[in-house]
Amino acid sequence: MGAGVYAERVNAAARLLEGGVPVGDAALLLSVRFGVSLRQARRYADMAAAGGRIVVPEPTVVFTVKLPAVLAARIREEARVRGTTISSLVAGALSDHLVSTGAGSPTDE
Template identity: 75%
Template sequence: MGDRRRVGAGEYAERVNAAARLLEGGVPVVDAALVLSARFAVSLRQARRYVDVASSGGRVVVPETTVVFTVKLPAVLADRIRDDARLRGATISSLVARALGDFLASARAGNTEDG
């Protein structure tokens, strides 16, 4: 239990959801923490945190796996994206992912503006 690293969002969701399954199965909180501690090689204290999250909110959504995808954009467009992300308090990746998702959904529906 000594590497002291933070887990990624997917691993975190996996651990909270494991805690939720144990609780849903009727396992007492203390026992659920013991099981998680052993299963994920984390401290009992950290395992209890996963159980606490699961007991207060249930299961959490497992985020999709992401990949790096590099594109070249005109500098003006890249600046606009950066500015918009900053104003929204969002990441550039989330902003671009949403915009591309919306564009592709529109294209599938036959509503592209590029004609």
């Protein structure tokens, strides 16, 4: 299951809880709605009870580019040092660059 599906289910649980539905009842409703076990539905409800709604991540696509080997190695190392993924590092750098040059804003992406 992707992060978007997980976020949508936690947010559905949060809406139920915000409407006054008890956690146990919300889990039962989520189980039926999403066709998941009661145990899994309870996890969604518990997550929503603990932290409320969560951000639904944007869909991603594969975007292949050719880079000089030295630059690719530097990017890999920087991602390792920061404890993040190469994709996250590059997406952030490109987004920052586009915004700083006026070529786009985070909402245009």
